[in-house]
Amino acid sequence: NAGVTQTPKFRVLKTGQSMTLLCAQDMNHEYMYWYRQDPGMGLRLIHYSVGEGTTAKGEVPDGYNVSRLKKQNFLLGLESAAPSQTSVYFCASSPWTSGRAEQPDTQYFGPGTRLTVL
């Protein structure tokens, strides 16, 4: 049980290049998220998914696209990288819990990807 994994761990891009970050989870979680973390900031949500085939925008979606073709994978794409997208990217997943009120449960995070755009 690897939990949440992210590929790659580090990447350097030139302005205008494209790339895809891969997040995979083996916990059969319904929800998956992409966050970015910048110095002096907490994590900010880019996009999220509440199930296979569904995605939704978060707080800072511009310049990013996502896809969730399989339940266990959540891809984050940068079509034309900009220096402002230099950041650490975290993927997270959470189960769908039916308790007193159905809602997402604890989020489990991957190790992060450090992306530098020159």
Add this chain to the structure above:
Amino acid sequence: AQTVTQSQPEMSVQEAETVTLSCTYDTSESNYYLFWYKQPPSRQMILVIRQEAYKQQNATENRFSVNFQKAAKSFSLKISDSQLGDTAMYFCAFGTMSPLHGGSQGNLIFGKGTKLSVKP
């Protein structure tokens, strides 16, 4: 919109002593979760403790406990018997239900963090 505020950018504590990290939040939701995450230099986000808003009892997890004041919208973290391995950034986070299920966002809203240093 929900907001989370951590008013202490940095704190330090002597090993074996107790420290309290502050967190306040603003929301109109009635049903939500609150979390404290730890981020050591390894960068990994590690769940420390969580609190369901509908529970009046404060959550505890070994040396970690919270003081949840719902009316005041306050959620502080107390670390007892501090250890060198507790040195990390600590993030307070607020979570609600997805809009697809009646909530407002579904993701976590994070504070900017408190950098805790435990000194020998």
